[in-house]
Amino acid sequence: MKLSITKINSFLDCPRKYWYMYDLKMGTPKSEGFFFGSAIHEGLENFYNGKNPMEGVRQALFSKKKSIKEEAKEGVDPYKLYKEARRIFDIYKKKAPKYKPLLVEYRFEVELIHPKTQKQLPATLVGKIDLITDKAEVIDHKTASGSSSSFFEDKNTFQASGYVYAYWKIFGKMPAGFIFNTIIKGNSKHEPRIEQNFVNIGLEHLCVFFNKCEDVLGKITREETRDYPNTSHCRFCSFKDICPKKI
Numbered sequence: 254m255k256l257s258i259t260k261i262n263s264f265l266d267c268p269r270k271y272w273y274m275y276d277l278k279m280g281t282p283k284s285e286g287f288f289f290g291s292a293i294h295e296g297l298e299n300f301y302n303g304k305n306p307m308e309g310v311r312q313a314l315f316s317k318k319k320s321i322k323e324e325a326k327e328g329v330d331p332y333k334l335y336k337e338a339r340r341i342f343d344i345y346k347k348k349a350p351k352y353k354p355l356l357v358e359y360r361f362e363v364e365l366i367h368p369k370t371q372k373q374l375p376a377t378l379v380g381k382i383d384l385i386t387d388k389a390e391v392i393d394h395k396t397a398s399g400s401s402s403s404f405f406e407d408k409n410t411f412q413a414s415g416y417v418y419a420y421w422k423i424f425g426k427m428p429a430g431f432i433f434n435t436i437i438k439g440n441s442k443h444e445p446r447i448e449q450n451f452v453n454i455g456l457e458h459l460c461v462f463f464n465k466c467e468d469v470l471g472k473i474t475r476e477e478t479r480d481y482p483n484t485s486h487c488r489f490c491s492f493k494d495i496c497p498k499k500i
């Protein structure tokens with residue numbers, strides 16, 4: 254099996270949500286926030302590849318979509334989002350940290366082996382690192398409407414641990430650092446801004462990451478998904494309109 258951080262996070266949100274997404278392969282259109290975040294992501298990929306970021310944004314917002322998962326929910330206005338993205342990239346070009354890219358959107362597939370005991374799981378970890386700098390920093394881009402809150406701290410640490418684990422497996426050493434490069438959207442009163450959030454990840458975090466992968470993999474293998482709803486996630490869930498377990 255191939256695990257990814259998104260896949261594991263979906264399971265941790267709600268095992269039944271995982272079942273909809275990965276067993277039934279059901280997709281839902283993106284919320285405005287996610288649709289916009291994906292467009293900014295495409296822009297950043299272009300930016301760090303020395304290309305025009307707004308061309309990446311344009312492609313993401315206006316090109317024909319291959320599946321419903323790539324589409325935006327009804328009512329999302331791509332022209333409004335394009336303007337917002339232009340405002341962001343005008344500022345980003347002047348104020349963004351000057352990372353020198355070594356690798357951009359680096360795809361990986363690594364074995365899942367416990368960093369201390371060497372126990373191996375019958376699965377690999379797959380994913381994409383947004384940016385690896387010439388100083389061996391691992392960068393993950395995020396788009397947010399405000400400064401990061403402690404509400405997402407566990408999720409962020411888990412995500413950072415996964416990318417650091419992948420780096421460690423690929424390069425045989427820990428990266429120099431892990432940074433969430435967070436673009437705060439701004440509004441009519443405030444300009445967009447960029448925040449660098451450093452996350453300290455050590456070997457212990459990689460062990461915790463491995464243990465969580467092992468736990469989730471075991472539950473998926475035992476099919477503890479469809480009938481194991483986590484209703485505390487319902488109000489955030491994109492399947493809430495069709496799920497009979499929703500509370």
Ligand code: SF4
Binds near residue numbers: 267268484493497
């Ligand atoms: S609506 Fe609730 S129970 Fe149903 S899949 Fe979503 S989070 Fe799980």
